[in-house]
Amino acid sequence: MARQYTFVILLIAFAVIGLVGLLWPPVWWSLLVIAPLLALGIRDAMQTRHTVLRNFPIIGHFRYLIEHIRPEIQQYLVESNLDAYPVEREYRSLIYQRAKGDLETRPFGTHRDVYRPGYEWAAHCTVPAPQLDEEPRIDIGGKDCKQPYSSSLLNISAMSFGSLSSNAILALNGGARAGGFAHNTGEGGVSRYHLEHGGDLIWQIGSGYFGCRTPEGRFNPERFEEVAAGESIRMIEVKLSQGAKPGAGGILPAPKVNREIAEAREVAVGEACISPPAHSAFSTPVELMEFIGKLRELSGGKPVGMKFCMGRISDFLAICRAMLDTGIRPDFITVDGGEGGTGAAPLEFSNSLGMPKRDALVVVHDILTGTNLRDDIRIICSGKILSAFHMIRSFALGADGCNSARAMMFALGCIQSLRCNSNTCPTGVTTQDPALRRGLVVEEKIPRVQRYHQRTIEALIKMLSAMGLNHPDEVMPHHIYRRSGDLKVASFAELYEFLEPGQLLDEGNGHGLFSEAWKSARSDRWT
16 A cells, blocks of 8 residues: 555655664754654544545545646546547536535626537526525425435435445435435445435346345345335335446455355355346236336335336336236336446447447436326436536436436545545545545545535525426426527427327327337336
């Protein structure tokens, strides 16, 4: 570890100077440099607020020096086209400020090129509406749900224990408990770290059925019923695919599977955790609906939904056909964008598979509306949700709520070192290395997670007021504009075509591609 090298070098230098000083006293003056550095290193290693300094004493200060002069450096990188994530880095700074409770305002107006194609903005109102006194929430749970859940508009998206460290899980769940929002477990099972602080949990069930599996890796209903009965488990989410690598399944390498991870996932220590590309508990749209109905029954009537990255539209049409044929509806659908994902994924999958979030939202909202299913199902949006505007933009396209993983990682102190898949995350967020994990002090990070959520909701309420709206439900496609050229601007209402309620069910009132695909959709097979 670089931390150890720094201390060893300083200690050796200190000892050498002490010995040489016995023979030649003037060398003692060198201690005026070495002693303060050694004291600084000890102080860095013992403090709890800054993870980078705690894990990398002394040399970590160079990172904060660069951050201090970041505006000039970032502008150079953007102009030189060397920075792959200029907008995301801008929001990362905002998230850091919110999480720390720092001043958020910025001088000299927007830092964006507002005439560049792709720039988006919300339309404000000349007479703002009164601001809401408290956070609006959404009720999730249909007619067959006995334990509906009152959800925040912004929750923690799916990240598993194993992908994240135990300290990261503890801090996220503690923040969720303090802020009154939910924490998605990811498909790695419900660990003891998810339960320690008692924050609300969305238990995600993936194709590996971790935490509710038989020794052969198939779904275990008895084990599921036992875990789902837990008070912290508020909703169940069946993961069909994810934005980072849709259709690829997943694997947690054997070296990362320690005793605690193996216990949570119910696998052997040192054994690679493999999530197959497809589920074994169902193989048709009807069977998927029956599985959702079974989970709702086994959980005592808790909300059950599904998550996917939109692929073939015909597959989702088949799922909606199965909803109508069986009468079983998911309580919510989490739509993940192909641009989402916080961990490692194959480049071709993350770049070239899966429908982008905005398009997928419109498709899901449209098809549910066109089949008269929309009123029964909540739509949750996931994928690079970093700010209040990102939430409002999602509401305009049909979402009821949002999940965020990336922003919550930033709130924990993630610096995007891009070492998520190497077990060497310098901030202790995505590593199982005890020495690095130690740097993430849970008690310091819980308030940061809670504060980021609180301030983002406050910003959402202020933006709604400026737009002349009283509730997120009132956000419509015509409220958001997008520039497509120097002199070309259109609202989302003009860019996208939206179905009328029941339009797909009306054979005499077809709707292009959806109409033809709907006619051929079958609930007994994927089309």
